[in-house]
Each structure stands twice: as structure tokens, then as C-alpha cells.
Amino acid sequence: MPLAAARPTLSADHPTAPPRGAAAPDLAPILEVRDLVTTFATPRGAIRPVDGVSLSVPPGRTLGIVGESGCGKSMLSLSLMGLVPAPGRVTGGSIRLEGRELVGLAPGEFRRLRGSRIAMIFQEPMTSLNPVHTIGYQIVEALAGHERLPARALKEAAIAALRQVRIPAPERRFDEYPHQLSGGMRQRVMLAMALACRPALLIADEPTTALDVTIQAQILDLLRELQAETGMSIILITHDLGVVAQVADEVAVMYAGRVVERAPVAAIFDDPQHPYTIGLMGSMPRMEDERDRLVVIGGTVPPPFALPAGCRFNPRCPFAGEECRSGYPPPADIAPGHTVACWKAPVEANG
Amino acid sequence: MTVPLLELDDVRKHYPVHRGLVLRRQVGAVRAVDGVSLRIAAGETLAVVGESGCGKSTLARLALRLIEPSAGAIRFDGRDVTHDGRSALKPLRRQMQVIFQDPFASLNPRMAVEEILAEPMLVHGIGDAASRAARVRELLGLVGLASYHADRFPHEFSGGQRQRIGIARALALKPRLIVCDEPVSALDVSIQAQVVNLLKDLQAEFGLAYLFISHGLAVVKHMADRVAVMYLGQVVETAPAKVLYAQPRHPYTQALLAAAPVPDPAQRHSRPTLGGDVPSPMTPPAGCRFHTRCGFAQARCREEAPGLRTIGPQHEAACHFAETIPAFARFGGGARHERLQARLALYEQKRAAMIAAETTAA
Numbered sequence: 084m085p086l087a088a089a090r091p092t093l094s095a096d097h098p099t100a101p102p103r104g105a106a107a108p109d110l111a112p113i114l115e116v117r118d119l120v121t122t123f124a125t126p127r128g129a130i131r132p133v134d135g136v137s138l139s140v141p142p143g144r145t146l147g148i149v150g151e152s153g154c155g156k157s158m159l160s161l162s163l164m165g166l167v168p169a170p171g172r173v174t175g176g177s178i179r180l181e182g183r184e185l186v187g188l189a190p191g192e193f194r195r196l197r198g199s200r201i202a203m204i205f206q207e208p209m210t211s212l213n214p215v216h217t218i219g220y221q222i223v224e225a226l227a228g229h230e231r232l233p234a235r236a237l238k239e240a241a242i243a244a245l246r247q248v249r250i251p252a253p254e255r256r257f258d259e260y261p262h263q264l265s266g267g268m269r270q271r272v273m274l275a276m277a278l279a280c281r282p283a284l285l286i287a288d289e290p291t292t293a294l295d296v297t298i299q300a301q302i303l304d305l306l307r308e309l310q311a312e313t314g315m316s317i318i319l320i321t322h323d324l325g326v327v328a329q330v331a332d333e334v335a336v337m338y339a340g341r342v343v344e345r346a347p348v349a350a351i352f353d354d355p356q357h358p359y360t361i362g363l364m365g366s367m368p369r370m371e372d373e374r375d376r377l378v379v380i381g382g383t384v385p386p387p388f389a390l391p392a393g394c395r396f397n398p399r400c401p402f403a404g405e406e407c408r409s410g411y412p413p414p415a416d417i418a419p420g421h422t423v424a425c426w427k428a429p430v431e432a433n434g
Numbered sequence: 435m436t437v438p439l440l441e442l443d444d445v446r447k448h449y450p451v452h453r454g455l456v457l458r459r460q461v462g463a464v465r466a467v468d469g470v471s472l473r474i475a476a477g478e479t480l481a482v483v484g485e486s487g488c489g490k491s492t493l494a495r496l497a498l499r500l501i502e503p504s505a506g507a508i509r510f511d512g513r514d515v516t517h518d519g520r521s522a523l524k525p526l527r528r529q530m531q532v533i534f535q536d537p538f539a540s541l542n543p544r545m546a547v548e549e550i551l552a553e554p555m556l557v558h559g560i561g562d563a564a565s566r567a568a569r570v571r572e573l574l575g576l577v578g579l580a581s582y583h584a585d586r587f588p589h590e591f592s593g594g595q596r597q598r599i600g601i602a603r604a605l606a607l608k609p610r611l612i613v614c615d616e617p618v619s620a621l622d623v624s625i626q627a628q629v630v631n632l633l634k635d636l637q638a639e640f641g642l643a644y645l646f647i648s649h650g651l652a653v654v655k656h657m658a659d660r661v662a663v664m665y666l667g668q669v670v671e672t673a674p675a676k677v678l679y680a681q682p683r684h685p686y687t688q689a690l691l692a693a694a695p696v697p698d699p700a701q702r703h704s705r706p707t708l709g710g711d712v713p714s715p716m717t718p719p720a721g722c723r724f725h726t727r728c729g730f731a732q733a734r735c736r737e738e739a740p741g742l743r744t745i746g747p748q749h750e751a752a753c754h755f756a757e758t759i760p761a762f763a764r765f766g767g768g769a770r771h772e773r774l775q776a777r778l779a780l781y782e783q784k785r786a787a788m789i790a791a792e793t794t795a796a
Contacts, residue, residue: 151622152593265711266486295485295649300693300707322623325652325695329702348699353771358781364770365778366627368652369697370679372770376634377627377656378778381785383592384622401784430780 112139113181113283113316114163120175121155121162130387132158134340135176137414140284140333143310145317147331147348149324149363153384155340156320160286163318164203165193181283199229202277206289208269212261218245218272219257225276244275247312249305267298274305281313288320303330324367328352333420336360339385339395342414346421356423358400358430394426402427402434437512438473439611439643440497440530445470445506447492451716464715466492468667469506471742476610479637479644481658481675483651483690487712489667490647494615497645498532499523510611528558531604535616537596541588547574547599548584554606573602577632594625601632605640613645618653630656651694655679660748663687666715666723669742673749681761683751685728688762722754730759 121133132155140146150156161167163178165185178185180201185193205211213221222241226232232240238257245253248271261269270290277285287306291299307330310317319330327334327348334351336344336359344357355361365378382399385391394412397403406412406426414424427433448463467489474480482490495501499508499515507516515526531554534540541550551570555561561569571581577598588596597617604612614633618626630653636642648654654661655675662672663686671684682688689708696702710727713719719726725735734754742750745757753759770778 151624267711295712296651297485297689297693297708298711300695301709303695304707323695324623325697328697328699329695331699352697352699352774354773355777361774361777361781363623364774365781366624367697368627368630368650368656370652370655370691370694371696371698372655377631378782379627379631379785380624381628381789383594383625401781401788430777434780434784 110141111182113142114138114140114318115179116163116176117179118176119159119162119173119178119186121158121167121171122174123171125170125388127388131174132171132340132387133162136337136340136342137176138335138342138345140316140318142283142316143314144332145310145319145330147327147334148318148320148337149322149327149334150337151322151384153339153387154337156337157288159337160203160288160318160320163286164197164201165190166197195229198225198277198282199280200282201284201286202280202282203286203288204270204273204277204290206292208266208273208293209261211273212269214261217258217260218264219259222272222276222279226279229280240279241275244279245272247278247309248272248275250275265298266294267301270294270298270302271305274302274309278309278313278315282315284316284318286318286320289322290319291326292321292323299326306330324352324363336363339390340387341395341424343396343425344421344423345414346418346423350418350421354418354421356417356421356428356430357396357425358402358427359396361430362399394424400427402430436475438509439476439478439511440472440474440645441507441509442470442472442493442497443507443509445493445496445508446504447489447496447501448504462716465667465718466715467496467503468715468718470664470667470669472662472669472672474611474643474645476643477637477641478660479646479658481646481648481654481661482664483648483654483661484664485649485690485712487666487715488664489715490649490664491615493664494532494613494645494647498530498613499526524558528607529609530611530613531607531609532613532615533597533600533604533617535619537593537600537620538588540600541596543588546585546587547579550588550599551584551602551606554603558607560607569606573605576605576636577602578628592625593621594628597621597625597629598632601629601636605636608640609642611643611645613647615647616649617646619648619650626653633657651690663690666712666718668723668752669750670724670753671751672742673746673751677746677749681746681749683745683749683756683759684724684753685730685759686724687751688759689727691762722752730755 116136116138119133119136120131123130136159148156162173173186219241222244223237226237226240242253242257245256250256250271291302321327331348334346334348335342338359344360355364362380366380380399391398393408393410397407412424412426414422417423417428445467446469447467448465450460451462452458453461470493482493484490496503507514510526548570551573552566555566570584574581574583579598618629646657658675661675661678662669665686671687682691693707708727713726721737722735722740725731740752740754742752745751
């Protein structure tokens with residue numbers, strides 16, 4: 084019997100899957116991150132691409148992490164996976180996955196969790212797949228790392244995984260090589276591999292950035308459907324606010340290694356509080372707009388070895404004042420579930 | 435009608451596909467661009483939109499005469515330049531310049547910015563050392579860089595700044611047309627907005643025409659006067675930007691608009707998405723090339739290829755059923771929340787004040 088089919092699945096109307104965009108339910112989170120710090124020792128001194136990040140993801144929900152290049156979002160996801168490349172390492176804080184502390188976990192222990200409880204897909208499916216092996220072999224390899232099953236059962240499970248991600252003719256695709264597949268199909272294979280062991284949390288790092296817009300829509304739909312079927316939680320890392328609007332329940336906006344604002348997705352789009360989030364909303368070209376000039380965030384993201392004192396956004400911020408240059412603003416709740424780290428929020432009153 | 439600045443007339447580019455090492459023979463051809471006609475007026479922005487492999491970058495290279503067309507004619511300012519050789523093309527090259535997608539790969543890492551910007555003038559023998567240096571400083575100012583940047587090398591700049599250098603280089607010869615091949619696709623959203631605004635300002639100042647190649651429909655909406663949508667080497671619909679976004683008549687244009695994620699969490703519903711992948715340009719489907727993925731395809735679409743035909747003022751579509759397929763509306767409202775609108779206005783006001791303060795300080 085195919086492995087995947089033998090397992091119970093949650094239906095779309097399962098009680099743990101509340102309507103999208105609704106306030107987060109009071110369920111024990113699948114993932115709880117507290118004050119996470121990842122440090123790299125470099126010749127120019129220690130840099131911290133992730134510098135005190137706190138997050139939580141409830142079961143069956145999607146957290147969108149938004150930020151520009153260099154904001155630390157990819158390093159955050161590698162920290163969660165225990166895959167920070169040397170000379171970097173997690174130097175502070177805590178990551179609890181299903182109640183279990185991951186910081187300080189032995190590499191062997193982490194390897195058992197990776198793939199089975201927490202899985203990841205990347206932006207570029209071509210470079211994440213091995214070109215000299217069939218996709219079937221690669222899915223079986225991923226499965227065999229976690230399940231002790233006879234070869235035939237492994238093959239059946241791999242085919243079931245391909246079927247689950249709606250790949251047509253999975254029996255035939257099993258024997259094909261990555262170069263024989265289109266970009267969208269390769270991303271489906273990556274998803275099949277990531278989901279084969281039924282992880283509780285999927286980290287998707289820019290999963291649709293390399294894809295065309297019609298293929299992107301297919302993959303986003305598929306992610307939504309798979310989440311409804313399996314009840315997994317998703318962390319979706321992206322720079323595309325449109326994608327966030329379509330799939331996230333909650334959003335964390337990152338800037339220079341820190342989360343500057345966290346809110347339910349509706350509040351991020353209707354009521355952004357941090358000047359950086361406001362600027363992002365204005366810079367995003369929208370088909371819905373008639374206006375032809377975009378709001379601009381001046382300047383660029385500071386490099387991690389030359390961070391400004393105080394709030395890291397202050398040199399680019401139109402609202403910045405003295406206090407912004409002297410101390411980093413502590414995250415404060417501005418509404419239920421809406422946290423912002425800004426001395427000037429709300430900008431109407433304090434700007 | 436006035437003479438268009440650039441005119442492509444039934445342009446084709448077929449790349450032969452060979453097989454066999456000893457007995458090399460042609461087994462087919464990739465029809466990258468397969469019969470495209472476009473016109474760009476002076477000072478106008480024509481955007482070419484399509485997915486990977488639709489031939490839009492090949493079209494850009496054809497327009498620039500960087501590659502030889504297999505058939506068709508290219509006219510610049512009314513003159514047929516299709517068969518011009520290198521020396522005849524040289525004066526033309528001053529008139530049309532290009533900005534590439536990848537600001538990392540398109541600047542020579544061994545040259546200082548000053549040399550990069552002066553090189554087009556050197557090649558065309560314009561001015562002397564002093565006047566070129568003055569022009570370099572002028573160009574840096576135009577794209578929002580400072581004169582002290584002239585001595586620096588590309589690796590010292592961020593992606594957005596490098597793209598500004600690429601734009602300055604394209605402006606060096608005072609061209610009339612700039613082909614922009616995905617100029618903001620590699621940039622972050624805040625930087626993208628800076629570059630889009632810069633391109634618009636430069637157009638207003640110098641009356642530039644842009645051939646703007648992009649897969650990003652939202653960016654195109656902010657840039658283009660007219661839009662041509664390409665699919666598998668052919669234009670399937672062309673219209674003024676406003677018309678194309680409000681009343682797309684080709685099913686592929688509708689699908690592209692539907693697939694782009696709406697940046698509004700309140701409008702979140704699974705829209706019908708286009709199934710399947712783009713077919714190979716080596717063996718395009720018979721009849722209408724889009725019929726394999728089209729929800730409205732009928733027997734006629736599988737047999738007879740539709741040509742572009744006029745369906746409204748300046749509006750052409752290549753679909754047998756352009757008049758009868760259901761109208762498509764992407765946007766039910768879609769306006770920004772009032773609170774956000776007010777906050778953006780406040781942001782802009784504060785930013786203007788910040789820029790004014792910085793200018794007086796400097």
C-alpha cells in the first residue's frame with residue numbers, strides 16, 4: 084500500500100484550519116522562535132544577519148516573511164533548518180519545533196528532524212535537484228533517510244508523492260531526469276520530495292520567484308491545496324507582496340536582520356505601521372492603480388558590517404527623529420496581534 | 435500618419451537545430467520570433483510582455499540589429515536598416531541603446547565608472563577628454579549618482595546603483611530609443627520603484643522612446659503607453675495600456691492578468707489558472723498556438739491560425755473569437771484602503787521635506 088495514502092489526512096474543513104486571514108487561533112504553535120541570533124565571524128568583525136528575531140507559526144497556518152535582499156530572511160530560514168553555513172552559527176535565542184528545542188541539537192538528531200518534521204524548498208529547483216539521478220531516485224533517497232521500508236514500498240510512496248503534487252503520469256515521470264522537466268514541474272518535484280515524509284512545517288524560500296506568472300499561480304494554488312489536505316504549517320519567504328497577500332495568514336516584515344513589523348495579513352496591507360512597510364506598500368507597482376509615479380524608499384539597505392546606530396531604518400526614514408538615531412525601538416503591540424518596532428508609530432500622531 | 439521611429443515588419447528569427455556530428459543535418463528550427471510587426475513612435479513606450487521563451491528578448495536583439503533576422507524588415511526613422519553592415523549601422527547605434535536585466539553581468543568589472551560611461555563616446559569619436567569627463571559628471575547627476583562615484587568600480591555599487599550606471603551609459607550618446615530588456619526584474623521592490631521613476635523622468639526630459647521588455651505586468655502598467663503581448667514567438671494582442679488592462683480580448687492576455695497575484699488579501703480566491711506549460715517553440719501547435727492551453731478553444735482553433743486583426747481603436751488581437759469570449763475584469767474595486775492612502779500621502783510629504791532638508795544641508 085502506498086505510504087502516503089495509508090496516512091490519515093486532514094480535510095479542507097478540518098477544525099484546525101480556520102478561514103484564511105482570520106486572527107490566529109490560540110493553538111500551541113508548531114514553531115516558536117525567540118530572540119534568535121545568527122552570527123558570522125568575518126575578517127571585518129562579527130556580523131549578525133539574524134539579530135534577535137521572534138516568530139511563531141500556529142498549526143495549519145502560513146507565515147509570510149517579507150524583506151529585500153540582505154534583510155536576513157534566507158539566513159533565518161537556514162537557521163531554522165540547522166543549515167547555517169560555516170563560519171556562521173546560531174549564537175543565541177531559542178527555536179522550538181513542536182515543543183522541542185532545536186538550538187544546540189546534535190547534528191545527527193537534527194538530521195532526523197530535517198525532512199521528516201521540517202522541510203524546505205528553494206527558489207531555484209534546477210540547482211536543488213541532482214542532474215545525474217532520476218527524480219524518482221532522488222525522492223526515494225529522501226524517503227529512505229527516514230523510513231525503513233522495502234524498495235518496492237519506497238517506490239510506491241515516491242509515486243504517491245508525485246501524484247500528490249498533481250504531476251501527470253507519475254509512474255513515467257519517476258524515471259525521468261530533472262532536465263526533462265519544465266521549471267514548474269521541477270518545483271512540483273521539490274515539493275513532492277519535501278512533503279514525502281509529511282513534515283509539520285514547510286519552509287518555502289522564494290518558491291515561485293524563478294517561475295513565470297501563470298506557473299507561479301499554479302504552484303501557489305497547489306501550496307494552498309496541500310496545506311488544506313495535510314494541515315502543515317508554512318513559512319513563505321518572499322519579496323513579492325502580491326504573493327504574500329494571496330497565501331499568508333500572518334506577515335513578518337524584516338529589515339537588516341530584525342523583524343520590524345508583525346501583523347495579520349489584512350492589517351499589513353490596510354494599516355501598515357512601520358515606515359519601511361508603508362514605503363514597501365507604496366513602491367510596489369500595482370495593476371490596480373492609475374497613478375503612474377511610485378512612492379520611493381530612498382537609499383539602500385545598509386551592509387551588515389555598517390549598521391546605523393539606533394533604528395536600522397533611520398537613515399532612509401522620512402519620519403526619523405533624534406530618538407530614532409539613539410536607540411533601537413522595542414517591539415510594541417499597536418493592536419491585537421499587530422507588533423511594530425518604531426518610535427514614531429503611529430506616524431499620524433508621532434511623525 | 436507620421437513615420438514611426440522604429441518599425442518591425444513581419445520579422446522572423448529561426449534558429450536551426452542540428453543533429454549528428456559527422457553527418458550534420460538540420461532537423462528543425464526554433465521559431466524564436468515568428469512574424470512580429472511593431473511600431474514605436476518617438477517619445478513613446480511600447481512594452482512587450484510575455485513568459486520565458488516567448489521570444490521577447492530575441493525581439494529586443496532583432497530591434498537593435500544585434501542579431502540578423504531570418505526574414506522581415508526593420509526600419510529606423512523610415513530607413514530600411516535590415517541589411518545594413520557594421521559600418522552603416524554605426525551611426526544607427528548612436529540612436530538606439532540598450533539597458534540589460536543583469537546589472538552585475540553588463541558592466542565590465544575592470545573599468546571604473548568613468549571609463550564605462552566615456553567608452554560609448556570614445557567608440558563614436560565624440561568630444562575630447564575634457565568634454566567627455568564633463569559629460570560623465572553630467573550623466574552621473576542625471577541618474578542620481580554623485581561625481582565622486584566616477585573613480586569607483588562596479589563591485590563597489592549595489593544592484594540598483596549598477597542599474598543606474600547602465601542607464602547612464604545608455605544615455606551617453608543622447609539616443610532616441612532605448613531598448614530596456616527587463617531593466618528592473620533583478621532589483622528589490624524599493625529599488626525597482628526608484629529605477630522606474632528615473633526611467634520615466636528621463637523620458638520626459640529627453641523625449642526618449644522605450645521598447646520595454648518585461649514579464650512583470652504591474653511594472654508595465656506603470657511604464658507603458660502601449661503593450662504587445664507575446665506568446666510562442668508571435669504577438670497575440672496589442673493595445674494602448676489602459677485598454678489592454680481594462681478590456682483584454684485575447685484569452686492568453688486574460689490568463690496572464692488573472693495569474694498575477696492581487697496585492698490585496700481581501701481579494702483572495704482561487705482564480706482559474708492556466709494549466710500546462712508553454713509548448714516547445716520548435717514544434718508549435720498547429721492552428722492557434724495557444725489552443726492547447728485555452729479554455730475557449732474550439733475545432734477551428736486547432737486548424738486555422740488566427741492573424742492579428744483590429745477589434746477596436748489601436749486594439750488588435752489574434753483570436754478567432756476575440757469579440758465573443760467573455761469579458762474579463764480583474765479588478766473589483768482593488769483600491770487601496772483609505773487609511774493606507776492617507777498614510778502614503780503623509781509618507782510622501784515627509785520624504786519631500788527630508789529631501790529638501792538634505793539639499794539645503796549640502
